[in-house]
Amino acid sequence: MSHDWRSDYDDRIVGVFSPLLELSRGQGARVWDSEGNEYLDFLAGIAVNSLGHAHPVVVEAASRQAATLIHVSNIFATEPQLELAARLLRLTGAGETGRVFFANSGAEAIEAAVKLARRTGRPRILSLENSFHGRTIGALSITGKPALREPFEPLLPHVEHLPTTIEALEAAMGPDVAALVVEPIKGEAGVLPLPDGYLRAARELTAAHGALLVVDEIQTGAGRTGAWFGYQHDGIVPDAIALAKGIGGGVPIGALVTFGAASELLTSGQHGTTFGGNPFVTAIANAVLGEIERAGLVQNAVVRGAQLTEAVLAIGSPLVAGVRGRGLLLGVALTAPVAGDVMRAALAGGLIVNAPNDDTIRVAPPLNITDSDVAEFATRFAAALAAAEHGRPS
């Protein structure tokens, strides 16, 4: 009865991914595969499904907007787009002097940031080793993972990937630096937070040299880390932030929010997009962010994140070295390079997490998980660790 989805996939889809399952539906923090098996989804589409699956607020907004106006192009304005821009300017603190450029993905939000950097008239763009900013050529150029870049060289010139230390940044800064692009927590690198004080030092150094500070909040934004945006933990004001993933709750969206004078850099005709900011996705993003606010889910991320951390440590597995990250973007550091085994054992036991590298398990559940979801996670994760420890990956 179960069709052979894997061979259909291999026959039809470009071979850049290797999907683990074929999923057919979801509800809250749970999904079901096409054979009817249930999974607790503690990855949430990689920190995208902020409200979990099939949330009534999202279903209602999508249905209502689909029946009203899905798309008009940027030759026209729409109310959902203006409402979302106002909401983002308020939540980011960019306020009246801020501006929003809407795109369709994280990489596109970063592309807009690269074009913003070009408009300073300066050549150099700085980013960090081991960073991830997306797969388009501009975003890939600033991504700090050589293995991802090398097959596509030559990439953008004048890009430097710095060690993640304040000293390296001090040494690299100068009057020819257009921008520094950083993630508050390097999600794809294994949920690695910036060193204490780094973001504040980065703000001071970029300001002193007249360079832009661009914060990639694609994974850390929308309440994920227990603040609306990761930079807010450090009390700094950036020049621009890139958003995507969690702000749309699952629909493709990206945004570049600019602050103050940086809002004047891109002028008429200098950038564009057909789909970006369309009424369908912006109506859904409004619903998602509205619900995060109404239900106090930024605070829930703080509380559940602490519970999750405690629960993982309480398992007492010799495979667990510690827990990194903040709020509901957590990386379980392992004592051996067995993250793939743990991930597969978890999956076999009905739990979805992932392995951003060999010795880290990333946990990024919906922001509205409950006490009992955390308890269920702990049970299934303990079983997965035990299975991996005893060499029973599935």
Ligand SMILES: *Cc1c(COP(=O)(O)O)cnc(C)c1O
């Ligand atoms: C996912 C991600 C991106 C790329 O977003 P896409 O929507 O996949 O293009 C960029 N930066 C960070 C930090 C991300 O987590």
